[in-house]
Every structure is written in C-alpha cells, then in structure tokens.
Amino acid sequence: MPARLHTGGHFRAWLGRRLGGDAELGDRAWRRILHSLGAFALLYYVLPTHFFVILPKEDVLLLALVAVLFLEVLRHVAGVQLPTIRPYEEHRVASFAFFALALVGAILLFPVPVGAAVILGTSLVDPIAGELRRHHPSPAVSWGVPIAAYLPLALIGMVLFGGWPLLPSVGLAALAAVLAVAVEQPKVMWADDDLAMTFVAAFALYIVGVLVIGLPG
Numbered sequence: 001m002p003a004r005l006h007t008g009g010h011f012r013a014w015l016g017r018r019l020g021g022d023a024e025l026g027d028r029a030w031r032r033i034l035h036s037l038g039a040f041a042l043l044y045y046v047l048p049t050h051f052f053v054i055l056p057k058e059d060v061l062l063l064a065l066v067a068v069l070f071l072e073v074l075r076h077v078a079g080v081q082l083p084t085i086r087p088y089e090e091h092r093v094a095s096f097a098f099f100a101l102a103l104v105g106a107i108l109l110f111p112v113p114v115g116a117a118v119i120l121g122t123s124l125v126d127p128i129a130g131e132l133r134r135h136h137p138s139p140a141v142s143w144g145v146p147i148a149a150y151l152p153l154a155l156i157g158m159v160l161f162g163g164w165p166l167l168p169s170v171g172l173a174a175l176a177a178v179l180a181v182a183v184e185q186p187k188v189m190w191a192d193d194d195l196a197m198t199f200v201a202a203f204a205l206y207i208v209g210v211l212v213i214g215l216p217g
Helices: 010-018 023-046 057-077 095-109 112-134 139-161 166-184 193-212
Strands: none
Touching: 010 023, 023 095, 023 112, 023 139, 057 095, 095 112, 095 193, 112 139, 112 166, 112 193, 139 166, 139 193, 166 193
C-alpha cells in the first residue's frame, strides 16, 4: 500500500465543520491557509546569513526546495499520498511544487524589493482570487478586489523590505498588481498560476524598476 502522509482528511473535515460546512470546505480552507503561509518566506530577508550555523541560509533554502520537489517525485513514482491534492493534479506537477519553486526563485533571482513584493502578492492574493472565482462575482469584483489587495502588499514589499522610494513604488505596485491578477485568471491544465503570478510580476518590476527607472537592484 502506498505511504499516506495525511490522516485521511479528519482534520480537514473538522475544520470544515468549524467553518459551518463540510469536508470539501475544510479541504479548501486548509489549502488557502497553507498558501498564505508562503508569506513567511520573507523571513529569509531578515535572518542572518549563518543563522542555521552549519550551512548558509541560501543553501538551506535550496535544500528545502529539493525536499519539496523530491516529495513531488515520490507522489508520482511511488504513489505517496499527500493532502489537499486536487483531482486535476493527480497526473501533473502539483501546485505546491510550483509554489515552492516560485518562492525560492523570487528570493534568489531578484532584488529584495522585487522578491518581497511578489512573495506577499502571490501568497496572500491568490487565495482571495480563488475564493472570489468560486462565487462568480462581476468582473469588477473578481478583478478589482485582488488588484486592490495586491497593490498595498507589493508596496509593503518594495518600500519596507526593499527600501525603494515611495513615489515610484506606488506606480510599480499598480503595474505588478494588474499583471499578477491578469495571469492568475486563465486556468491552463499544465501551467500554474502561482508560478505565473510570481515571475510575470517580478520580471516586470525588475525591468521597469531597475533597468528603466534605475532603482537599486
């Protein structure tokens, strides 16, 4: 029998009941919670380089990514069962692996203002957009609310974490918000919105902010 790295959904069923629904609601809520915890990747920026003593924090980050990807390989090769895997992910790379790749890529490939902005935006806005999509609101809501949520989060990343000046950061945050929400909306079977939201917004911020405006990178 394949290994099962979950308790059969008991916790998610309990969570769903606590939220006034069923196991499906609990499963969805738990996915949203786990996704939002991606924002804690920002701790990388504030930890000392040798916080982990035996290895630099960059090596620890890469090892964590390798562990996540290895778990995904085990899911496909050895049939290891993981919680919150949706039916369409059974035969493709799961979203959690794409998300891990997006977070690590944002940290290691881009300047701090860019990485912090897109990590906060993807981690916290994608769950909001996903919930709105389930309720089929008007385009003004399904686009407007995620953009309105993304903009201040990106601004926090660029100004507070990255030290970019406020005035250009407002415009850059608006640009990143529109692009991130735009690429989150379409659903493609073999692609992932976490990766698209993160890297499309990050490249736009880097090109416009660093290469065009000349902000420190």
